[in-house]
Amino acid sequence: MTDLALAVFAAETGAHLVEEPRERRFERFRRGFDEASYKERLAARGLRFVGREESGYPTRLRELHDPPPGLFVRGDAAVELLREPAVAIVGARACSSYGSQVARLLGRELAAAGLVVLSGLARGVDGEAHRGALDAGGPTVAVLGCGIDRDYPAAHAQLAARIGGRGLVISEYAPGVEPAPWRFPARNRVIAGLASATIVVEARDRSGALITADFALEAGREVFAVPGEITSGLSAGTNALLRLGATPLTRAEDVLEALGVEAPATALPELGETAACVLAALAEEAAGADQLVRGTGLDAASVATALAELELAGLVAEAEGLYRGVRPQG
Amino acid sequence: MTDLALAVFAAETGAHLVEEPRERRFERFRRGFDEASYKERLAARGLRFVGREESGYPTRLRELHDPPPGLFVRGDAAVELLREPAVAIVGARACSSYGSQVARLLGRELAAAGLVVLSGLARGVDGEAHRGALDAGGPTVAVLGCGIDRDYPAAHAQLAARIGGRGLVISEYAPGVEPAPWRFPARNRVIAGLASATIVVEARDRSGALITADFALEAGREVFAVPGEITSGLSAGTNALLRLGATPLTRAEDVLEALGVEAPATALPELGETAACVLAALAEEAAGADQLVRGTGLDAASVATALAELELAGLVAEAEGLYRGVRPQG
Numbered sequence: 001m002t003d004l005a006l007a008v009f010a011a012e013t014g015a016h017l018v019e020e021p022r023e024r025r026f027e028r029f030r031r032g033f034d035e036a037s038y039k040e041r042l043a044a045r046g047l048r049f050v051g052r053e054e055s056g057y058p059t060r061l062r063e064l065h066d067p068p069p070g071l072f073v074r075g076d077a078a079v080e081l082l083r084e085p086a087v088a089i090v091g092a093r094a095c096s097s098y099g100s101q102v103a104r105l106l107g108r109e110l111a112a113a114g115l116v117v118l119s120g121l122a123r124g125v126d127g128e129a130h131r132g133a134l135d136a137g138g139p140t141v142a143v144l145g146c147g148i149d150r151d152y153p154a155a156h157a158q159l160a161a162r163i164g165g166r167g168l169v170i171s172e173y174a175p176g177v178e179p180a181p182w183r184f185p186a187r188n189r190v191i192a193g194l195a196s197a198t199i200v201v202e203a204r205d206r207s208g209a210l211i212t213a214d215f216a217l218e219a220g221r222e223v224f225a226v227p228g229e230i231t232s233g234l235s236a237g238t239n240a241l242l243r244l245g246a247t248p249l250t251r252a253e254d255v256l257e258a259l260g261v262e263a264p265a266t267a268l269p270e271l272g273e274t275a276a277c278v279l280a281a282l283a284e285e286a287a288g289a290d291q292l293v294r295g296t297g298l299d300a301a302s303v304a305t306a307l308a309e310l311e312l313a314g315l316v317a318e319a320e321g322l323y324r325g326v327r328p329q330g
Numbered sequence: 331m332t333d334l335a336l337a338v339f340a341a342e343t344g345a346h347l348v349e350e351p352r353e354r355r356f357e358r359f360r361r362g363f364d365e366a367s368y369k370e371r372l373a374a375r376g377l378r379f380v381g382r383e384e385s386g387y388p389t390r391l392r393e394l395h396d397p398p399p400g401l402f403v404r405g406d407a408a409v410e411l412l413r414e415p416a417v418a419i420v421g422a423r424a425c426s427s428y429g430s431q432v433a434r435l436l437g438r439e440l441a442a443a444g445l446v447v448l449s450g451l452a453r454g455v456d457g458e459a460h461r462g463a464l465d466a467g468g469p470t471v472a473v474l475g476c477g478i479d480r481d482y483p484a485a486h487a488q489l490a491a492r493i494g495g496r497g498l499v500i501s502e503y504a505p506g507v508e509p510a511p512w513r514f515p516a517r518n519r520v521i522a523g524l525a526s527a528t529i530v531v532e533a534r535d536r537s538g539a540l541i542t543a544d545f546a547l548e549a550g551r552e553v554f555a556v557p558g559e560i561t562s563g564l565s566a567g568t569n570a571l572l573r574l575g576a577t578p579l580t581r582a583e584d585v586l587e588a589l590g591v592e593a594p595a596t597a598l599p600e601l602g603e604t605a606a607c608v609l610a611a612l613a614e615e616a617a618g619a620d621q622l623v624r625g626t627g628l629d630a631a632s633v634a635t636a637l638a639e640l641e642l643a644g645l646v647a648e649a650e651g652l653y654r655g656v657r658p659q660g
Contacts, residue, residue: 096615098559227557227569229428230580231654233613239557242578250560250569283563285426288618291650320621322652324561 003051005033006069011147011174016186018066047148047175048073058082064193064219068172071190072148075164077139082168086116086141087255088195088216090188090209091125091202096234097319098286099202100128102226104317105326106199107132107140109252113264116141116167118195120187121156125201125209130163135314139167143194145187147177185211192216196259199224199249203237210237213246222258224249269313274298278306279315282325289323333381335363336399341477341504346516348396377478377505378403388412394523394549398502401520402478405494407469412498416446416471417585418525418546420518420539421455421532426564427649428616429532430458432556434647435656436529437462437470439582443594446471446497448525450517451486455531455539460493465644469497473524475517477507515541522546526589529554529579533567540567543576552588554579599643604628608636609645612655619653 002020009029010017020026042049050056051070056079061067073079087110091099103125107117111133119126121142133140142163144152148171151157160169172190173183188208192198192215200223203209213223225246228235242248249255256263271279281287281295292303307323310316317326332350339359340347350356372379380386381400386409391397403409417440421429433455437447441463449456451472463470472493474482478501481487490499502520503513518538522528522545530553533539543553555576558565572578579585586593601609611617611625622633637653640646647656 094614098561098615102560226560227565227572227578229558229616229654230432230556231428231656232615233655234615235557236580239578239580242557242572243580243584248557248569248572248578250566250573254573284424285428285562285564286559288651321618324559325563326561 002030003053003070004035004038004049005030007049007072007172008033008038008174010069011177016183018069042072042175045149045175046074048079050079056080058194060086060196061190061193064189066189067193068190071170071172072174073168073170074148075168077167079168081116081139081141082170082194084116085114085259085261086118086195087259088118088191088198088212089125089129089201090119090191090198090212091200092204092207092209092234093122093124093126095124095128095202096232097317097322098228098232098324099125099234101317101319101324101326103128103201104132104135106201106249106252108136108314110255111136111138111140113252113256113261114138115255115259115261118143118191120145120191121152121160121163121169123153123155127156127159129201130159134162134166137166141167141194142169143187143191144169144171144173145184146179147171147173147175149175150177150179152179184208188212189215192221193219195221197222197224197255199226199255200238200241200246201226202228202234203241204233205236205240207237210241213241222247224255224258269315271313272306272309274302275306275309278303279310279325282316282323286322286324288321292323332360333383333399334365334368334379335360337379337402337502338363338368338504340399341507346513348398372402372505375479375505376404378409380409386410388524390526391520391523394519396519397523398520401500401502402504403498403500404478405498407497409498411446411469411471412500412524414446415444415589415591416448416525417589418448418521418528418542419455419459419531420449420521420528420542421530421568422534422537422539422564423452423454423456425454425458425532426562427647427652428558428562428654429455429564431647431649431654431656433458433531434462434465436531436579436582438466438644440585441466441468441470443582443586443591444468445585445589445591448473448521450475450521451482451490451493451499453483453485457486457489459531460489464492464496467496471497471524472499473517473521474499474501474503475514476509477501477503477505479505480507480509482509514538518542519545522551523549525551527552527554527585529556529585530568530571530576531556532558532564533571534563535566535570537567540571543571552577554585554588599645601643602636602639604632605636605639608633609640609655612646612653616652616654618651622653
């Protein structure tokens with residue numbers, strides 16, 4: 001079994017290797033490579049490796065034409081988590097408040113329905129999707145584009161720890177591999193390959209998330225795009241995906257239906273009359289507090305109380321003073 | 331020729347008639363109907379009638395399985411305007427600022443490309459689509475759901491006059507017919523029937539605009555839906571149309587390409603550095619002035635001047651203190 005040797009050789013030479021290279025240099029490396037002691041060192045750092053030949057290797061990933069030789073893994077969940085029904089939620093790093101709210105909502109609702117939420121630990125949509133899944137108490141999996149020992153971006157080190165506490169952080173790259181731009185498309189193929197369906201929440205034209213969508217299509221997996229305003233550059237990529245035939249995602253149930261997963265029964269929380277009135281106003285359009293005061297005829301204090309109640313209930317999200325109903329009432 | 335008699339009989343009896351009724355009552359009415367003097371009375375009020383048997387009757391409307399017996403017409407344009415390439419732009423009456431801005435933008439750009447913009451004179455999306463076409467100096471056609479002598483809604487009387495000054499206001503209903511809820515779906519079939527393509531800008535679930543889209547599909551015409559935020563109830567109908575296979579409209583050029591119309595060369599106006607910077611910030615996401623000050627690092631006065639410049643250039647629209655770039659820069 002040379003999967004681990006291949007992965008470590010790739011890390012040391014900076015190459016992206018899927019097959020054993022027919023090089024003397026690799027032959028020499030393999031003969032000198034002490035797999036047992038390498039694995040011990042991994043274990044000492046709380047890391048594992050699952051090779052392409054091992055039974056634990058994720059089934060869906062094996063279907064790719066270029067599956068990674070193996071995955072480095074950290075976190076508390078069993079590696080079999082990667083064989084559970086899973087969806088990838090990806091999108092812009094510098095996303096809008098709409099993008100981050102929808103990513104979080106989808107992460108939460110899809111995790112609540114029992115799906116594993118996969119993403120890339122990046123800022124913006126990725127991070128919010130992971131957070132949403134964690135909100136729902138579900139396991140989530142972060143796929144890194146750098147060595148398994150790195151938290152990238154560093155600002156998400158704490159998020160990575162939370163993800164590892166319930167799910168997994170994985171990478172095809174051995175410890176020590178630096179993040180490099182060319183590795184991110186390769187990482188995106190792993191995200192798309194592990195997922196039964198890929199959801200693009202918000203993406204610019206020529207965004208990396210569109211590469212993930214391409215990989216998903218290539219692997220014969222379903223691609224969903226979240227519609228957004230045509231006046232927003234951050235929805236240019238997602239709306240273009242819709243033009244190319246991606247399935248429009250308008251609520252978490254669209255994904256569950258496509259994957260044949262039963263939607264969990266969710267009781268809407270009991271709302272006071274004022275909160276219900278404010279929620280109804282927000283079903284039309286995102287609005288600021290002032291606008292809600294004018295629109296509902298309620299006084300400012302009542303609107304503020306109602307908004308706090310709705311945020312706590314997870315029915316409304318706020319960003320930059322703009323409130324948005326995150327469970328459309330149809 | 332009994333088309334006019336049929337239309338007038340329908341008006342007097344309150345019936346919706348497409349074919350001659352096999353009723354004694356109609357026979358009697360027809361024998362007593364003085365077409366020449368009725369037409370004189372129409373002409374005295376600045377009204378015309380074009381019957382289904384006449385050569386001026388719009389070709390596309392004749393293709394419906396239930397074309398109206400004729401159209402009552404007012405306005406300065408020749409009735410042949412109804413045979414020109416035309417698009418319907420329809421949507422919610424109580425639309426959001428996004429809906430009204432997009433309707434106006436599409437009305438303006440499609441009219442500038444030489445298409446006749448059709449709509450229903452209603453508040454919200456309809457009115458903005460007409461206004462956009464008028465902004466571009468193009469002819470636009472309003473199709474009424476009441477008698478040709480009525481301006482409905484009354485608040486749009488002045489808009490109707492402006493439409494008639496360059497285009498046409500038309501109705502299948504004779505003078506004196508009151509607006510009634512059941513006539514609006516029938517009116518929507520005329521809008522869809524006259525158009526080569528129907529665009530739904532913003533629509534709730536079960537909105538009248540979706541009926542127009544159904545008629546368009548039934549007549550084998552293309553239907554475009556403008557994507558919107560999935561957290562907005564006002565985009566629930568349009569996003570549902572996308573799910574059902576409508577073509578996503580992300581810019582006016584999508585429609586022009588589908589209809590084989592050449593896009594006019596549009597030179598973007600020269601912008602100052604500050605305005606260009608504010609416009610770039612708005613390409614991301616709609617924002618308030620305060621948010622733009624924080625995002626761009628410019629001072630409040632510069633941002634205000636830039637916004638005024640961009641609004642004048644038609645590149646940015648404002649509603650409720652929220653500025654939106656209405657020509658996405660991709």
